[in-house]
Amino acid sequence: MSLSTVYLGLGSNIERERHLCAGLDALADLLSDMRCSAAFESDPVGIKSGPFINLVVTGQTTLPLLELDRRLKFIEADNGRYAADRKGLPLDIDVLMFRDWHGTFDGLVLPRAEILKNAFVLWPLALLAPDLQHPLAGKSMAQLWQEADIRQVLAPVSFEWRGRQLTAM
Numbered sequence: 084m085s086l087s088t089v090y091l092g093l094g095s096n097i098e099r100e101r102h103l104c105a106g107l108d109a110l111a112d113l114l115s116d117m118r119c120s121a122a123f124e125s126d127p128v129g130i131k132s133g134p135f136i137n138l139v140v141t142g143q144t145t146l147p148l149l150e151l152d153r154r155l156k157f158i159e160a161d162n163g164r165y166a167a168d169r170k171g172l173p174l175d176i177d178v179l180m181f182r183d184w185h186g187t188f189d190g191l192v193l194p195r196a197e198i199l200k201n202a203f204v205l206w207p208l209a210l211l212a213p214d215l216q217h218p219l220a221g222k223s224m225a226q227l228w229q230e231a232d233i234r235q236v237l238a239p240v241s242f243e244w245r246g247r248q249l250t251a252m
Contacts, residue, residue, distance in 0.1 A: 086143040089114070089151065090180040090212070092197065092204050094137040096127065097171040100242065102162045103136060106174050107244050109158040113151070114142025120207035121251035122242035125235060128201060133171060136240055137203040138249060139179065139211050148181045149189055179204065185218045194218055199227065202235040210251065 091110070095102040103122075111117055120139040127135060144151055155176045162174035179195045186193065194217060197204045205228050208215070213225035220227060239251035 086115070086145060087148075087182050088180075089142060089144055089178065089182075090208065090215075091140045091155070092137065092175075092177045092179050092195070092208075093140060094135045094175045094203070095173055096133050096135045097163075097173045099136040102174040103138070103242070104244050105162055106158055106176060107140070109161070110140055110142070110176075113146070113154060114140070114144055117142035118211060119244065119247075119249050120211035122240050122249045123203055123207060123237050123251070124240040125201075125203040125237045128203075128235070135172070135203065136242060137207065138242070139204065139207040141211060148178070148184070148191070148193075151181070152178055152191055179208065180215075180218070183216070183218045198224075199231075200233070202231070202233045202237045205231055205233065206237060 093103060093106055118141050122136050122138045125135050125137055159174050159176055177195055178191060179198055181193055184193050198208060198217065209224040209228035213223060215224045217227060242249045
């Protein structure tokens, strides 16, 4: 099986550190060569809730795209994402990019539009993979971040996973 590079966006606004660490632990079992961006705190977008902690992860997978997405839904479910009585969003994991694919794949649109719309996706992605080319915009993530006119408050936050600081300097 060939390896595919994937970029994932993670966010949480309920017991943020606990749920993000649980999500990262589960992803470490799915991805090889996993790397994490710095973590950022942001105001919620699209829902009324408390602030989020967001970060981006990249790694290699042998899983086909739709199987990977299915497993991400299980990780979210294990963290209470789909509980009927949940308040806020315990864990959200989105496929941002898979290889350099673009288009709609069984309802999953790639690259994810939030890359260009939300600072909490684009800034961590630009830090993690500055030279990565957006398959539709034709620019690097660093260039897209530099040119972005996104009006969202975003702040680096202290965050640690498995003894590693995921904090922007």
